[in-house]
Structures are given as C-alpha cells and as structure tokens.
Amino acid sequence: MTLRQPLHVPVDISDTPLCQEDEPVEDCKEFTVRITAFATAANRRAGETYARAFLRDPVNFGGDVELITTGLTATNRPLPNDVPIDVPVLPDCPNGSRPEAGTVHFTTPDYRIMEFGQVAPQITLERTGGSAGQVIVTVRSRDDSAHAGTHYLRYSHTFVFNDGDDVARNINLQTLDNDSNDGNVSLDLVLMAKDGCATLGDPDEARVTIVDDEARPLPNNNPSGSLDASFGTGGKVNTAPFGGSEAKLLRQPDGKLVIVGGSFVDFVMARFNADGTPDTTFGSAGRVTTDIVGGSNGERARAVAIQPDGKLVVAGESSPDFTTNYVTLVRYNTDGTLDGAFGSGGKVFNGPVAGRAWSVAMQADGKIVVAGDQYVANRLADFGDVLVARYNSDGTLDTGFASGGSQVFDVTNSTDQARSVLIQPDGKIEVSGVPIENNGTEPTAVARLNSNGSFDSTFNSGGKLAINTARIGYGLALQPDGKLLLAGSTMGFPGSFALVRLNTDGSYDSSFGNGGAVTASITHSTSGVGDRGMALALHPDGRIYVAGIAGSINHDFGVARFTSAGVLDSSFTGTGSVTFDFNALEDGAESIALEPNGKIVLGGYARPTPNDGFGLIRINP
Numbered sequence: 001m002t003l004r005q006p007l008h009v010p011v012d013i014s015d016t017p018l019c020q021e022d023e024p025v026e027d028c029k030e031f032t033v034r035i036t037a038f039a040t041a042a043n044r045r046a047g048e049t050y051a052r053a054f055l056r057d058p059v060n061f062g063g064d065v066e067l068i069t070t071g072l073t074a075t076n077r078p079l080p081n082d083v084p085i086d087v088p089v090l091p092d093c094p095n096g097s098r099p100e101a102g103t104v105h106f107t108t109p110d111y112r113i114m115e116f117g118q119v120a121p122q123i124t125l126e127r128t129g130g131s132a133g134q135v136i137v138t139v140r141s142r143d144d145s146a147h148a149g150t151h152y153l154r155y156s157h158t159f160v161f162n163d164g165d166d167v168a169r170n171i172n173l174q175t176l177d178n179d180s181n182d183g184n185v186s187l188d189l190v191l192m193a194k195d196g197c198a199t200l201g202d203p204d205e206a207r208v209t210i211v212d213d214e215a216r217p218l219p220n221n222n223p224s225g226s227l228d229a230s231f232g233t234g235g236k237v238n239t240a241p242f243g244g245s246e247a248k249l250l251r252q253p254d255g256k257l258v259i260v261g262g263s264f265v266d267f268v269m270a271r272f273n274a275d276g277t278p279d280t281t282f283g284s285a286g287r288v289t290t291d292i293v294g295g296s297n298g299e300r301a302r303a304v305a306i307q308p309d310g311k312l313v314v315a316g317e318s319s320p321d322f323t324t325n326y327v328t329l330v331r332y333n334t335d336g337t338l339d340g341a342f343g344s345g346g347k348v349f350n351g352p353v354a355g356r357a358w359s360v361a362m363q364a365d366g367k368i369v370v371a372g373d374q375y376v377a378n379r380l381a382d383f384g385d386v387l388v389a390r391y392n393s394d395g396t397l398d399t400g401f402a403s404g405g406s407q408v409f410d411v412t413n414s415t416d417q418a419r420s421v422l423i424q425p426d427g428k429i430e431v432s433g434v435p436i437e438n439n440g441t442e443p444t445a446v447a448r449l450n451s452n453g454s455f456d457s458t459f460n461s462g463g464k465l466a467i468n469t470a471r472i473g474y475g476l477a478l479q480p481d482g483k484l485l486l487a488g489s490t491m492g493f494p495g496s497f498a499l500v501r502l503n504t505d506g507s508y509d510s511s512f513g514n515g516g517a518v519t520a521s522i523t524h525s526t527s528g529v530g531d532r533g534m535a536l537a538l539h540p541d542g543r544i545y546v547a548g549i550a551g552s553i554n555h556d557f558g559v560a561r562f563t564s565a566g567v568l569d570s571s572f573t574g575t576g577s578v579t580f581d582f583n584a585l586e587d588g589a590e591s592i593a594l595e596p597n598g599k600i601v602l603g604g605y606a607r608p609t610p611n612d613g614f615g616l617i618r619i620n621p
Helices: none
Strands: 034-040 050-056 103-106 110-114 124-128 135-143 156-161 185-195 205-211 236-238 248-251 257-260 267-272 287-290 299-306 312-318 326-332 356-362 368-375 384-391 406-409 416-423 429-435 444-449 464-467 470-478 484-490 497-502 517-520 532-538 544-550 556-562 577-580 587-594 600-606 613-619
Touching: 103 185, 124 135, 248 299, 248 587, 248 600, 257 299, 257 312, 257 600, 257 613, 267 299, 267 312, 267 326, 299 368, 312 368, 326 356, 326 368, 326 384, 356 384, 368 429, 384 429, 384 444, 416 444, 416 470, 429 470, 429 484, 444 470, 444 484, 464 470, 470 497, 470 544, 484 544, 497 532, 497 544, 497 556, 517 556, 544 600, 556 600, 556 613, 577 613
Parallel strands: 110 205, 299 356, 356 416, 384 416, 470 532, 532 587, 556 587
Antiparallel strands: 034 050, 103 124, 135 156, 135 185, 185 205, 236 613, 248 257, 257 267, 267 287, 299 312, 312 326, 312 356, 356 368, 368 384, 368 416, 384 406, 416 429, 429 444, 444 464, 470 484, 484 497, 484 532, 497 517, 532 544, 544 556, 544 587, 556 577, 587 600, 600 613
16 A cells, blocks of 8 residues: 555654653663554445554654654664554444344355465355444454465455445455365364454354365376266266256255256255265155145246255246246255245245246345246237346345336347346346247347346446347356356357356457357257257356257257367367267256366256156266
8 A cells, every 4th residue: 555645643752751961862761653554445345345554663664754853863673572553443332242233254164165376256254134333353364274375375354344234245365376286175264353233143263175276187087078987877867757957956065966947837856965866864865846836837946046054945936827927936944844934834926026037046145036037918029028036035025126126127129038147246136048049049138237126337338238149148157357257059050059258347358259259069060959058157267167958859968168268178078078968868958066176067957768857967077
C-alpha cells in the first residue's frame, strides 16, 4: 500500500520526563513512539478485506518516512518481541453474544483441494442465523502434515461482517506446487478470535487436505481414458430398469454418488458408495422412489443439490391436474427419508410457480435457486420462457426475489429453456439454456441476475445474451477469474461438442479457442444428431471436461478434455476424447463429476436391455 498524500502524526510528549541540560545522555529517559496505521478496502465480494500495517522506529525505514523532532535523539534500539500490538476491538456484548447477531462458522468441516499452486476456490466462511451488528473474526492456518512455506502459504486474515451483512466470505488459501511426490497432506483453518456479538459456530475448525498432484499420474496398466476397474463392474454401473434418461449426477463431499431423474411418474433417486456399490444406508438398498401427487400424474426429478448438513434437495416438476406443470422441490434426510421440516411433509408442489425446474443451486445462506422453463400460451414459434425462482430454506417461496419469488423472461425469438444455474461468489445468478429442439438452429439463452432477481445491466448491457453460433447452454461453469464456460453442441445436424468462454461482461473471450469458441467431433458422425455436449466440469488446473452423447445410432457415453486455452488436449487418451458403450444399445452421459484424485465420473442413462436405467462409469485421468 502507498499513501496518496503525506500523513502527519504529531505526538504529544509533554508528560514524558526529558533530560536536563546537565544530565548525561545515558541517564536520560528513553521512550518509544509507535504509530499504527489502519486501512480498509472493499473487494468484489462485500467489503471483507481488512488490512493492517504497523510502523515501528520509522527512522529506520528511510525513503519517504520522515521523523521530525526537536531536542530529541533517535536511538533506533529494536523493540523486544513481546511488546503488545494494539488491535481495534468492538464494544463488549453485555451477555457475551446476541442471537440476532448470528453465528460465524465454516461452511463444512472438511475440504479437499488440489496442490496445483493456486488459490483454493471453495473454502467458505459464513454468517448464519442473524446479521445484527458488526462482527470481526480472524481465521488462521495451523500446520499438521502440511507445512506452511512448503505446501501452502501461511494464512491469517481478519474478516469484517458489517451490520446486516451475511454474505459468505471466500478464504483464499494459496497452495504451493512443490514438485515432490510426498502424498496428500493436511492443515487446519481455525477461527481464532471474535469481536462483536455473534458466536463462533460449528464448525469453528476446518480440515483442509491438499491432494498431491505428483501422485496423479497412474500406472501404465491404467492408461488415461481407460475405465477404472475398481468401480462397479469393470468401471461401469447400471440400474436398469430403475432410472433412465434426463438424469443428473452429484458427487457428495464424502465421495458418494447421487443420481436423480429417469422417470415420468415419480421422483426416483439412487446413491452409490465411492466404489460404485449401492449405498445400503440410503432408502431401500440405495434407491428412493417418491410419489409427489399420487396416481400416474406426470412427475420428474431433474436436478439435485446438497446442503452443508448433507441433506439433498431435488428439483423437477409435477402435474396435479395432468395439464399444468409446477416447479416441485423435495428435501431428503441423509438416509433418503423425507425431511418433514421442509414444505409439506418434505415436498413443495402444486404451485405457486408453474413450470419445470431443470437445475438447482444452493446459496450460502441456505436459500434454493431453481432454473427451468415456463410454458407460454398462444405463441406458435416461441411457447416457452426462462424461469428462475428462489425458495427459502424451509421451502416457502422467497417473495423478496424478483416479482414475488420468481422471474420469467424471454431472451430469444424461439422457445427458451434454462438448463443450468450457478451462484457467483458475489451472489449474482448465472443462467444458461437451450432452445427446444426443432431444426437445431435456434439461438441459446444466457442471463445474469442480481441477487435480488433483477437483471444485471453490466452483463451484455441488459443482463441477457442470445448466442447464435451454437446450442451451448447445457453445461455451465464459473472460472476463478469470473469468466463463464458454456458447453453444448454446434448448430444443425450432425453436431459436435462445443465450448464457449465469455468475459465477465458477456463478451466472447477472444483468447479462448477460435474467437471465444471451440468445437470437436469425437465420433465424426456424418448423419443424425451426432455428438452433443451435455455437461461441463472445470479441473482445478484449468483443464475443461465436456461429457455428452456420442454418435448418431445407438448413442454412447462420450467425454473430451480441453486445455485452458480451448484446445483439445491430446494428452488425454492420445486424442483428447473417448467413448464408451454399455451393451450396443442407446446410452449417453448427461452429467460429469471430477474426483480429487483426477478420476472422471460420468452419469446418465444406459439401456443394456429394452429398459432404460441409470448408467455411471468412472474413467482414469
């Protein structure tokens, strides 16, 4: 930091005993002048940066620091190490804490991050249960098997939550790539101190495991792109006839895998252990079926998210009257039973929001954001619009969001359907989608909303963007630098995998691929639909995975890897892509998850018999 202008600090020493004219200098009283300068700075999140600088014995600094005295002699003696430092504190609370001030805690007690010498993107501190008054908390690192200076940069940071401020804070822990195969190591982040009336909650410590990247290369008998034989049966899992297409996969922090979707009359879900075996602690032998409104009414789960406490929120739609679809949410306990504290017996259905939810995301404050589409009557070529709605943590509609809790809007001149949603660290909401498949040439809808549901005017000068070069809204990811990645397929048929990267203002990132876009045909189909990108995952080192449906007849699982510059990465499988078949019948990847060890899990549908079922495979990186 540099001062914008000189800072003059007069020091009153009138009460300090001084030498008399005839007194030897060595017998004079020596004293120390200590100047403490405080500075605050607002970053892109919420004014969380708190910088503090100390100047001691300023005459030693030289340069622009000037000490002016009269009748004094600067001794420049070093201060002892135990001289206390004055730190500003807030007034004490009468009773130690106030419930309305909330609780400050880590989002989860365990984090896994890659070593790759970068800032960890997902470590979060949050204030919940209240936001009254200012609160100052300090987070510091503590070595365990990970050592500061070798595996990470020692961390100590003070966060300031102002009155009414409950925006989550990112903890920017910097890992170090030490080029040594020393295995995974761990450290602890600890909430050390607190000022203000909030309490330090649970967890007040977080274990951070740094995954060694030198251990990532696999033995020669597990080449890149090969099936991981330790998963399921020879690397594959299939649940036919349970489940099916339009499935969404979620990897839990504990490594278990949840997949939902695949039914038109019930919400269905399955959970697997990390090795692909059914999780028998979940539902009935790892499977859960939930009838929303009874009978054979249309019901379908389309998305799943996990809360910090491990509960699962599943979103989709149901049709109580067989004609109108309503956004439907169900929350499950960790064992697969319905959470009776959510909605009506664990369910939110039959209104008030008409439409279908295709994607769901959790805010740091526990609110639930869904994105999808809503039918629009009496429009022949454009009969659907993008739908975004937000719910409180108890399942009630958040009426403070947009117009009474939901935002329905048109982006293109064709039918818009949101397929992906994510929450930025600053609380803004990114949405991407695809048009209803007619001739394969309709534009793609992208939008960014402010946290209150209004359109963000800094994104493409109005909050909305229509992409006319590709059907690109199936997959959506946010880079650490704020740029957006979108995945899908090229216009027309047969298609190829497609990626687009946008700058934070919605413009194409010309440094990526060819003018901001890249395409790759992985099966070189010459007829039919061809290759369709359906999901996207961003590796901590910047590499990009696109998963999808590969081939025109009897589709297969397909995945391709691209460099951070938008080039097909030939170090993956030798060609940059690979496809997998289950049993010579139709199957396709619709979701992707990356494991901390670099392995790739694809989820979707597989048809080894005439009946669809969930299909999962795990691939060596």
